[in-house]
Amino acid sequence: MASKDGAVIVLMGVCGAGKTTIGRRLEKEMQYKYLDADDFHSELNKEKMRMGIPLTDEDRIPWLEALRDVINEYLDNKKGLILGCSALKNQYREMLRSGYPAYKWGTYASPVNFILLDAPAEVLSVRVNARAAEGKHYMPASLLQSQLDLLKIDDCEGILKVDATLTPEAIVNTILNKLQFQGCFRHNCIEFH
Ligand SMILES: Nc1ncnc2c1ncn2[C@@H]1O[C@H](COP(=O)(O)OP(=O)(O)OP(=O)(O)O)[C@@H](O)[C@H]1O
Numbered sequence: 470m471a472s473k474d475g476a477v478i479v480l481m482g483v484c485g486a487g488k489t490t491i492g493r494r495l496e497k498e499m500q501y502k503y504l505d506a507d508d509f510h511s512e513l514n515k516e517k518m519r520m521g522i523p524l525t526d527e528d529r530i531p532w533l534e535a536l537r538d539v540i541n542e543y544l545d546n547k548k549g550l551i552l553g554c555s556a557l558k559n560q561y562r563e564m565l566r567s568g569y570p571a572y573k574w575g576t577y578a579s580p581v582n583f584i585l586l587d588a589p590a591e592v593l594s595v596r597v598n599a600r601a602a603e604g605k606h607y608m609p610a611s612l613l614q615s616q617l618d619l620l621k622i623d624d625c626e627g628i629l630k631v632d633a634t635l636t637p638e639a640i641v642n643t644i645l646n647k648l649q650f651q652g653c654f655r656h657n658c659i660e661f662h
């Protein structure tokens with residue numbers, strides 16, 4: 470799965486935003502590997518979420534450190550990575566940007582780029598309730614509001630926002646078009662070489 474750029478794209482957003490759905494499709498379209506941050510949680514974190522208890526910073530930090538190390542490995546090997554991860558707070562995103570070892574906090578100049586899958590609470594609620602009813606995921610719908618309460622992005626971070634209420638096909642096409650025609654991101658991966 471080598472890519473010429475060795476860049477990292479973090480598909481971010483609250484539960485039900487479509488990170489897994491879109492990430493898997495992008496993996497097929499781009500020659501990037503898709504990894505889901507869900508798969509990096511400790512059993513303890515999963516158990517908490519199953520019980521409907523929101524994770525705290527203390528719960529998330531070791532998880533984010535593991536993800537930062539994975540990012541570092543992909544950058545080191547110049548392999549493209551798409552990571553589906555909630556990345557709700559600036560502090561969490563800063564940890565992921567630090568997967569680029571030379572990253573200076575607060576500069577946002579990192580080959581780790583973020584795309585926010587953005588959807589209103591009502592749409593997300595329908596999705597997570599349907600998924601929970603099918604018993605397909607450990608995440609109960611009741612945790613959605615706690616994630617919406619934490620999600621905050623700042624314009625100066627240069628995060629690409631995509632309307633996640635569109636069909637998966639339309640979302641993927643929007644992302645591919647933006648990557649192609651807008652020269653990737655402000656802090657282009659090319660700088661990394
Ligand atoms: N664009 C979309 N339109 C309609 N349904 C969607 C769309 N994207 C995802 N879904 C559906 O919403 C549900 C949640 O999607 P998905 O698992 O991809 O979200 P997620 O952001 O990865 O969630 P989590 O963080 O909880 O793992 C799934 O049932 C999926 O099929």
Ligand SMILES: O=C(O)[C@H](O)[C@@H](O)[C@H](O)[C@H](O)CO
Pocket residue numbers: 482483484488505506507510524529553554555556557616
């Ligand atoms: O509380 C959180 O930060 C999120 O729920 C994560 O726990 C999920 O695993 C994330 O959506 C990854 O897909």
